[in-house]
Amino acid sequence: MRAGRMDEADALRVRKAITRHNTKWLRDIDAKKNAKDAWAKFREITRGTSGENRQSASDITAQILNDHYAAIFTDMSYQPTQIKLTTTPRDSLISEVHVFRLLDTLKPMATGLDGIPAWFLHLGAPIFASPLVRLFNQTIMEGTVPQQWKTAAITPIPKVPRPTKPSEFRPISVTPVLSRSLEKYVVRHHIYPALRDPPPQLNFEDQYAFRPTGSTTAAIIAILHTVRSMLSTNEYVHVFAFDFSKAFDIVRHSTLMSKRAMMQLPDSIYNWVRDFFTD
Numbered sequence: 001m002r003a004g005r006m007d008e009a010d011a012l013r014v015r016k017a018i019t020r021h022n023t024k025w026l027r028d029i030d031a032k033k034n035a036k037d038a039w040a041k042f043r044e045i046t047r048g049t050s051g052e053n054r055q056s057a058s059d060i061t062a063q064i065l066n067d068h069y070a071a072i073f074t075d076m077s078y079q080p081t082q083i084k085l086t087t088t089p090r091d092s093l094i095s096e097v098h099v100f101r102l103l104d105t106l107k108p109m110a111t112g113l114d115g116i117p118a119w120f121l122h123l124g125a126p127i128f129a130s131p132l133v134r135l136f137n138q139t140i141m142e143g144t145v146p147q148q149w150k151t152a153a154i155t156p157i158p159k160v161p162r163p164t165k166p167s168e169f170r171p172i173s174v175t176p177v178l179s180r181s182l183e184k185y186v187v188r189h190h191i192y193p194a195l196r197d198p199p200p201q202l203n204f205e206d207q208y209a210f211r212p213t214g215s216t217t218a219a220i221i222a223i224l225h226t227v228r229s230m231l232s233t234n235e236y237v238h239v240f241a242f243d244f245s246k247a248f249d250i251v252r253h254s255t256l257m258s259k260r261a262m263m264q265l266p267d268s269i270y271n272w273v274r275d276f277f278t279d
Contacts, residue, residue, distance in 0.1 A: 029041055059164075060163070060164075060165070060166060060169075064166055065154075065156050065166050065169060065171075068166035068167065069154065069166075069171050072250075075250075075252065075253070078253070078254075079253075079254040080254075080278075081253060081254055081257040081258070081274055083143060083271050083274060084261075084267035084270055084271055085267070086267040089266055089268075092140065092190070092266035092268050092269055093137045093140060093141070094133060094136050094137060094140065094182075094185055094189075095133065096129050096130060096133045098133075098185060098189075099128075099129045099132050099133045099136060100125055100126065100129040102181045102184070102185060103121050103122055103124075103125035103128060103129060103132075103181070104122065104125040106118045106119075106121055106122040106125075106177070106181070109177065109180070110153075110174045111174075111176075111177065112151075112152070112153065112174055112175050112176030112177060112179065112180075113148075113151055113152070113153050113176065114148060114176040114178070116176065116177060116178065117177070118177045121177060121178070121181075132178070136182050136185075139182070139272065140268050140269070140272055141268055143267075143268050143270075143271025143272050143274070143275055144271075144272070144275045145179070145272065145275045145276045147279070148176065149175060149176055149178065149179035149182075150175065150179070150276065150279065151175070152173035152174055152175045153173070153174045154171045154172065154173050154174075155171075155172045155174065156169035156170070156171055156172075157169060157170045157171075157172050158170075183276070186269060186272065186273065190265055190266065190269045191263075191265070191269075191273075192211070192212050193264075194263040194264045194265050195211050195212070195263075196212065197264060198262075198263060199262050199263065199264075201262055202259060202262060202263070206222075208222070223239070227239065253277050256277075257270075257273075257274055257277070260273060260274075
């Protein structure tokens, strides 16, 4: 079966034997009540990274990972972007109702280095909304993000079952909950609307990630539609797929912000995003 010789495997009834064995193996697991055990069994059957198969990379220290990430996230030819100097319109400020909703709808999430957990902000939403709206609006009007909000705890997650080098760990950055809450507001109320109505110089029609209603499913549908349409008038179609290594790690800020500057964003929001990327 692993070699792709399915007809021979079916003749030997290998597939049915494996199916019966796996079904019996999972029969006593209730996925609804104990999803953790169900996934552990699943990974064990599919020879994933659970139990005895998991191998720790003891030779890779925190300092090695820190040096690796520092090298990746440093642009030796960095060009600082310019700020925009206009007054802040009132419609770019956040209201106390929005802050209350942000806190009241907080879901359990990892706590940042400030040590303020999401459950605490959720519980005290009626009390915290008033002082936080002044803090949020102050950072928006000044176009600056507190350094504490940009300081993250990085957790290295293995990309492969047995990582042996720093590049095989994916860095998951956890910023403070307050920082993520304001970031969510800026994205939903300013960046998403700007993406829906881009200027003529920018074209986001083939952009499916990080935009409203975009997803990998939408990308696959678009590709299939294009291929099927072309097959109606052609005998075959060639599809070339490119995977850019570390594409998100090496986005140049000057290029990104030059495109942001063309979008319909209030200057204060543009300056806030610019400062968010600084340092």
